[in-house]
Amino acid sequence: MRPGALHLSRTMILRVLAIAASLAYLAVTLVLLDAVEPLGLVYAWLARAMVVFGASFAAMMILPPGRTRSWLKLRLAQHLFRHRYDYRAEWLRFTRTLGDGGADEALEERIERALADITDAPQARLLVMTSSGRLDAAEPAAWPDGAAAGCGIDFARMVERDPRVLDLDALRAAPEEERRLIPAWVLGDPSIWAGVPLVHGDRLTGFILLARPPVDRRLDWEDHDLLSVAGRQVASHLAEAQGQEALAEARRFHEFNRRFAFIVHDIKNLASQLGLVARNAERHADNPAFRADMVTTLRDSVQRLNDLLARLSPQGTQRPDPPRVARPRAVLEAIAARCRTQHPIALSGRLDVHALFDPARLELAIGHLVQNAIEASPPDEPVWLSIDRRGFEVEVTVLDRGRGMSADFIRHSLFKPFNSTKLGGFGIGAFEARSLVASMGGRLEVESREGEGSRFAILLPFAEEPVAA
Template identity: 30%
Template sequence: MYFIPFAAAGFAVAAGLFVLLRQRGLFVHWMFALCMAALAAESVFTGLCLQSESFLDADTWLRWRSVATALIPGLWLVFLLSFASEDWRGPLRKWKWLVAASFALPLSLPTVFSRALFEGFPALAPFATWAVKPGPAGYGLQLIMLFCAILVLMRMERLLRGSTGHFRWQIKFLVLGIGCIFGARLYTISQTLLFRFVNMEVELLNDAALVLGALLMARSFTRMKTMDVNFYVSREMIYNSVTVLAVGVYFIVVGLLARLTFDLGDSKSLALQALLILLSIAALLAFLLSDRLRKKYRRAISRHFKRPLYDYRIQWAGFTEATTSVLDIDVLCERVARIISRTFDILQVSIWLLDESMQDAHLAASTAFSSGKGEEVRDAGALVLRLANIMKSLNPPPELDYLKGELPHELYDLGGEEFFESIMTRHCIQLRAAGNLVGLLTLDKIVGKDSALTFEDFDLLKTMADQAASCILNIRLAEGLRQAKQMEAFQSMSAFLIHDFKNLASKLSLTVQNLPVHFENPEFRQDAARSISQGVEKIKIMCRRLSDLSQGVELNLEPTDINALVSSISAGLNGPLGGKLRESLSPVPEIPLDQEQFKGILTNLLLNAHEATAENGEIVVSTAAHDGRLVLTVKDNGRGMTREFMEKSLFHPFKTTKQGGMGIGMYQTKTIVEAHGGRIEVESESGRGTVFRVLLPIRGKG
């Protein structure tokens, strides 16, 4: 039994050090560590007193224990003012005199008035533990500790009752731990005040509660990184505190139990009984404060003690199964109308959809209007549009029942009963999704003469309407996305073709520029004629591709000698490029390529290299086979590119640094290479040239 105080001291020191070492710079952490240190010191002196063999030693340790006890009110008051406070300095300045008194007054009792601390020396109680009668100073210290315990418990109650959500989840066990520590003190202090004896056997309950409190607080420490949290408690919460009431009831009960104990003469297990009661209360509070348990018993009450009108699980499962896989709005609306009609016994259900501009309302599905009544539907649509434009501005949006007179004043001018009868509407529910009004759900002719929809009906109807509106909006967005992708594909292919025309124009332009200079050279005339012929053929091929722009990149693969293809392109460009081009071709196997597409790739790379190099620059095109891939390399010693441009712009469409450029060439090149199952790599530094490598699988697209 005597080991309990030392174990309690160890747990208290461990808790304080754990919080302090987590973040030493926080004032609230230092105060918590000091609070736990004071409790630990008190427990140590309790243990030493219990082990004393003489009344003089017991008296010495009891006096030291009183000094440690006197530190508790001031330290815990400072902690309470700094914990869960936005700025701890403000409360301390506001209550500085109370803080000073909470230190000075308790400490003066065991020091300045030490002679009045006890009446006589400690004596052995009937169960071999020391007990001493407190003097006036000792009695005053007990009263101060009583007020301290009540103050701490009131603060913990305020925190717990005012907290919600994640903050409550974090502090719940911290509050329970501190509550255990000071709840036990209420019991021990009440015993001292009632019986006018400090019994060390009873004081052991404080140490046991300290162990339990430290364990509970450790649970909170795993949930919160620091104790520097901000929390505001309203004044109403302060005034409605139940702690004072609970303490008053407690003292009445303790007084009655004490009288009963004296009458029966059985006080052997009083401390043990108190400990068991404390454990039971702590366990019960932890159990009742569980968020999961609270949710479970609320659900159980709703499920077992209130019979719902609908089995919502079955209704929701059937509704979602019928609507989630539908990709056509008209089919979706038709299914929703049938489900609502069948579920609520409503004969006339109509779903009206609005366009984005709120200029038109068309009937998407109905069990009221037949498809043959076109003029009737058009007239009703115009009236529904008037209704929708008014309801759009109403906040909160109403669920209308015109037979009950539940009409906002904005709808009085629509025409009353005749208006709603003309559109076959008794109830009207908005179809809203993402804050937008996408349509109206109108209901009429409920089975039964005086039948009206109940709150449960409206709840389920609102849920179905929200889900239907969400599905309608998703289908519209999906259709818009599909059209946008088609347009994007069209624009991409158009850009590719225009870029090919631009490359061809550049090639022919170089030929025309060099024509006056080299016209007398027969070889040049031959190359020029070949270039013009190839250009005309290229134009014919591109014109054929214009007929199917939306199909993306299509490949016409055939076995190709890449070296022959490179030589053919080089022969056509070397003259216009001014002799910059040099070949370094290694033997490589044939691979399947779209020759026309690949000619465009190589032409684009060579023209880019030409634009990046000076007149005396050099361009080297080489081929090699490596690790099952054919590697085509185009290297120049031109101006190069920055890393930022390569990462953010090079292969992105419509981004270029060239005057008159389109920013599509390298994007097109990358797209075609990847369509062949290959990839393109680039190495470059500003001022040091550029190397492009096109890597293609030798065995075809993988």
């Protein structure tokens, strides 16, 4: 366009024409009102009312609002503009409809509305590709009548091989060979005007059926080009949504597998504990004190197995208790009493120290570390548990004189699942222990030397002893 030349948008031209038509309508009405003036005062008012209501009724009957708008757009595109569509305005509206859906409007509904608005179609129906290779309706609806039947695999393959916009009026008049793969309910419904394939890359993700617009017309090359491009854009949105859904499902499976891996590790620890109890029973079965400890260990193992089953069930995802002020010594005493039947445990440290933690999570974390220490230690070498104060933190230590670990293993593999120096180990205990401690606001430190043993220190926030009520 030359500099300084006047350019009017389609919207402005439509508004100017609407204003001109309104002014012409008012002018004709005024002329008719003036023509009835000689009839006299009484008859003039009656004639004027009849003229106004008659002209308004005629306008509404001849030019319904929706049909008028479609008719004007069609005629203006044919006679005033080079192209049928204002591509900039159409694309802005299309992307806004796809991306700005409300909380109650699903993506499928936005897709149908975005494609229907392009051709002024009163309705649109989305068919999505299923895992069986069929195209089925995304949601139940009244239009069209045969949408519930979907489209077969042969039709889906045909559209995927040749992803062009289908002019259904032309197909209805085509020879039988050209339309043999088109579903009969599509060809038999004259309200279905066009079909738009939704292709992402080289994969068909869906298919859109468009209803006949208010002003009937044939599809032309601009319709084909714009609907084809819009279909590919819609296909990318649909593929992204399907990918997000698949990712969410994969995350749910990952979370289940993660919980299952932890539980398998805990079951292995219980099996090791019960195995040691069974071996010691052969030598100490006549000792009443050992029998009492064995019964306690078996009862505790049954309780822990029931807890593991509860954690594995879908209902076992309740949130843990928040940290509270308590004595870590009580947790260490419970662990020592449980584990002494399978290995010597030495307990030391302050009794009066309080910290901020969740006893259940702390017991589970220390239990993992103690079990690892027992498996790494010689049978007659005890595992040491101790408690001390370190500034504003409370230090709970698990010490063993076992095989130890290399600095490289600690740095790169210790806290990564499924890496273990033990034969048949899962490599999950230290990882879960650190996660449990971190969830309570603490941290886990480790020191180790090969052939000398390992020292794990759990550091928890120090807390003052609660005042009795």
